[in-house]
Amino acid sequence: MDNNLNETVRVKADNINFFYGSKKALNGINMDINANKVTALIGPSGCGKSTFLRLINRMNDLIGSSRIEGKLLLDGKNIFDKDVDVVELRRRVGMVFQKPNPFPKSIYENMAYGLEIKGIKDKKFIDEKVFDSLKKAALWDEIKDRLNDSALRLSGGQQQRLCIARCLVVEPEVILFDEPCASLDPISTRKIEELIIELKQFYTIIIVTHNMQQAARVSDYTAFMYLGDLIEFGHTEKLFTVPKDKRTEEYLTGKFG
């Protein structure tokens, strides 16, 4: 693993085991995720990428029979501690899903949702944040005249950028992307990749992807997972050019997965 002393660690996985019922999905994962960088999670289907990602905003809470061991630290604080407020955690750690999932509401209502549920009523403040986030997500110019249209009428790529913008509204520190381009065409994919690179100056980004070129294009660090193990983790460039583990090399060259 690379040790980089002048980086701030934002998320730290400390020996995490995770079980769905009796099935073990993650085996002793240790990972330091740096602030203001893009970290990519790659690996064959079923290796536990989404499982790991969903731990970071505790979406796993919604799965009845799951169990976790180890610690996951966000800015040094274990997010599984009893005194952690999940709602607050999820505001700090935003998530963008594989399939764009705007609410069946207007574009504006989608954007304002995160603030309204926080109890914010100040219309002017909400407007400001909504417009600002739409601009950050490079969506403003395309939709500024149709904020009251249903979000479901946007194209797939626009919907996904709306979901990104929607998550920016609540001002997260970390953003999790689970295969955000899996259902999009190459042009929309390109736009989202550009956006991710743009956003990393403000946020810490973790992205799961099956697309090696995408990992190479957008990420600073890459983690290769296999069957619930973290096999290799380091600078993207190094991992792609001189992988240390044979399995990483085989995966990158398309021998399996």
Place this chain on the structure above:
Amino acid sequence: MYKTKEKIYEWIFMATAFSSLIFLLGIIIVLFNEGLPIFKDVGVFQFIFGSSWYPTHIPPEYGIFPVIIGSFVVTLGAMFIAVPLGMGSALYIYEMASEKQRNILKPVVELLGGIPSIIFGFFGMVIIAPFLQSVLKIPTGLCAFTGMVVLGIMAIPVVCSIAEDALSFVPRSYREASYALGGNRWQTLIRVVIPAAGSGISTAIILGVSRVIGETMTVLMVTGGAAMIPKSIFDPVRPMTSTIAAEMGEAAMGSPHYHSLFAIGLILFLITLVFNVIAEVISRKYRIKLGLDV
């Protein structure tokens, strides 16, 4: 050979599919055919808004306003019971109950829905009516209120099971999006899930209303049967269905009384039709606004 066989199958299935249409047409023709003649004796307006229903007096009076009001009052009251209880059960069973509770509650609700309506009638007569009579010191417990309670309970399973279906059609991804933005369970339910299930929920309510407004046996047993405009919900009423059921046997075939009963059926049919169409339009508009149907 194969071709003809296939054609025959197609015809058979087409016939089954169109049979509903034919039955519907048949019913409509009968209703109009047997109901319209009354309007030769009584004007449409006089028939619908007339306030006395004395079909066997001399001279007879055919004003069905009291029975329309009877149906209306009982249905409205029943919905005040069935909608909150049915919706509440659906939300609890689908969204909150543990696996174990769900496995008990779901079959219980279904069982309630499977009880023949006449048995609900017994329940109203033997339990609710005497209770009301002694508590409120009214001459009879068989009144509009008893009808509301009994019919309301009968409609709970209809509302509940359809609302539950509607909730189950809301994609998990909506819930996940809400949780991921820091929404709690209530906010997710009230701001995302229920609106997204809105058109299905409105269907649940409409079907509940249809169940109640068309119910005959129970109302006949528990509402007291007076064809008068009620002054309070504790007065006896005679809704449209029970008027038809109670009087059909004594009305001479082809007499004005006979035709007037068909006309009541016709109006009941038209009311439910209009109601369904309005509800369908509203529900579609709503879905289009949300972008669920484009």
